[in-house]
Amino acid sequence: MTPEFQFLPPQASTLSSEVDALFFFVLGISIVFSGLIFLAVVFFSIRYRRKSDSDAPEQIDGSLLLELTWTIVPFLICLVMFAWGAKIFFENSRPPVAAEGIEILVTGKQWMWKVQHPDGTREINELHIPIGRPITLTMTSEDVIHSFFIPAFRTKMDVLPGRYTSLWFEATKEGKFHLFCAEYCGTKHSEMIGWVHVMQPHEYESWLGGGSGGESAVAAGERLFSELGCVSCHSGESGSRGPDLAGLYGKTEELASGGSVKVDESYLRESILSPLSKVTEGFEPVMPTYQGLVDEMGIMRLIAYVKSLSDLEGAEGE
Ligand code: CUA
Secondary structure (H helix, E strand, C coil), X not given: CCCCCCCCCCCCEHHHHXXXXXXXXXXXXXHHHHHHHHHHHHHHHHHCCCCCCCCCCCCCCCCHHHHHHHHHHHHHHHHHHHHHHHHHHHHHHCCCCHHHCXXXXXXXXXXXXXXECCCCCEEECEEEEECCCEEEEEEEEXXXXXXXXXXXXXXXXXXXXXXXXXXXXXXXXXEEEEEEECCCCCCCHHHCCEEEEEECHHHHXXXXXXXXXXXXXXXXXXXXXXXXXXXXXXXXXXXXXXXXXXXXXXXXXXECCCCEEECCHHHHHHHHHCCCCCCECCCCCCCCCCECCECHHHHHHHHHHHHHHHHHHHHHHC
């Protein structure tokens, strides 16, 4: 098999063509101006060479017009690059509303990618997704910094221990695409690779059906919630020792120490691992830490469960 030379990886997501257009714009501008500068250097060195020993050039004391031109033109070009880049950056960093897409959990670990689909199907170093649906990855690391990189989708995000990052994309092309770890993470960093399989939606459904499947992230979270005894304090009944978790996700809570915090993935994670750092007002600092009792995937499942409590609340209110 002779590998075909490819200047760029295939374009396989909604973002790809936008990123490439900007890349070629910046590349084009750079080539044009490099060319102009080289031509000017050659031209001036011939045109204004010293023709004899007594040859002295005419003195120029500056030209306002010239200086304004070479300041304003590049400035405007840079503004275009900035605005265009910012537009793509914002699109890329704001996942579409969760309801439209699929949220997949990813944990990086020396040296593999662990993936869990919403129905509980798990896979390692592979990511199966349907074409034409926005996919949001919620990612964390069990050890060091990794980086989730899919060149064909033109998207990459660092995966950090102790916090969540997210990445979203919508595939536009069926097939098999490379997945890399793009942050040096130890001896086998170069082996921390895999494949993204983009399939037709019905193929994805049947793939899910045939997978290890079983328990969904929410169900696994609910099971952990009772196994770990969370339910004894967070029962939601009045007089409970811990806050009621139903409808909590997405709210802003007042803290006992003053100030407030938005209840998001990171806050829930912090509250599981280091419960005393931000105690909700009206409650005693009595919750023990669950550090070491539950792994990163477990925490993500607990969070998925807590989030599902809010979805229910929202649905009931409609
Ligand atoms: Cu993980 Cu490099």
